[in-house]
Amino acid sequence: MNSPQLRPSPRARWRDRWNEIIFGHESFAGRLFDVVLLILILLSVLTVLLESVQSIGDAHGPFLRAAEWVFTILFSIEYVARLLTATNAKRYARSFFGIVDFLAVGPVYLSLLFGASPSFAVLRSLRLLRVFRILKLTQFVGEAAALRIAVVASMRKITVFLFAVITIVIIVGALMYQIEGEANGFTSIPAGMYWAVVTVTTVGYGDISPRTVPGRLLASVLMILGYGIIAAPTGIVSFELARATGAGGGRKCLGCGLPYHDRDALHCKQCGARLSDAPALQ
Secondary structure (H helix, E strand, O other): OOOOOOOOOOOOHHHHHHHHHHOOOOOHHHHHHHHHHHHHHHHHHHHHHHHOOHHHHHHHHHHHHHHHHHHHHHHHHHHHHHHHHOOOHHHHHHOHHHHHHHHHHHHHHHHHHHOOOHHHHHHHHHHHHHHHHHHHHHHHOOHHHHHHHHHHHHHHHHHHHHHHHHHHHHHHHHHHHHHOOHHHOOOOHHHHHHHHHHHHOOOOOOOOOOOOHHHHHHHHHHHHHHHHHHHHHHHHHHHHHHHHOOOOOOOOOOOOOOOOOOOOOOEOOOOOOEOOOOOOOO
16 A cells, blocks of 8 residues: 655745745835845944944944844844745755855854854954845845846856966966066066066056066066956956846746847757747747
């Protein structure tokens, strides 16, 4: 005799209701929740910033610490509420915003538990992670989704580009070590690579500089090359951002989930599946 299969218990209606408020943005209650949370995030970050100023911290330390605990308790309640109402609590806890939500409150409790022990004094620095609350602001900006899509789409091109830059830095650093030598501050190839990074990014600290004619010629070439190196990633991301925010930005493949396609595309460029909004074949 076959044993009856256990069916999952139905999800409580209150969880669906609160899920719509906490995670959704369409209803009035959801938008109000987002606005209140946005204000709390800004005030909590302002509290962290003011507490780091010694004069303000000395004068208003007790008030700022009390405000910090109020914000910590409120964000703790929010984090627990998100875990209780999320469609998949484990997936939320492992998601980017789930980790950010935890980092917004976790270090405060860790510093409370271990702050009194000298061996755990280093954990007090975890309080600085409270500024991760500012990252929660990105979920309230609609353009953040398009920017994320553009950055992800550009990642492979930028990775190849960075490998090319690293190769240039290693070669130029080794050349400057051979050309200038220890007498002019290039004591090793890593020191030459450091100078190449500072030069190619047009920062130019000036703590190490070439003194010979060949070294200055090589530095001039690297400086000119630096302008192109800075512009290249900007152009790559700008191109992908324009595609993500264009007329075809909302066309998502139901097969592989690729988030955007050209306006006249009939099939997904990644998996080849026919797009759901493509015109029917005659």
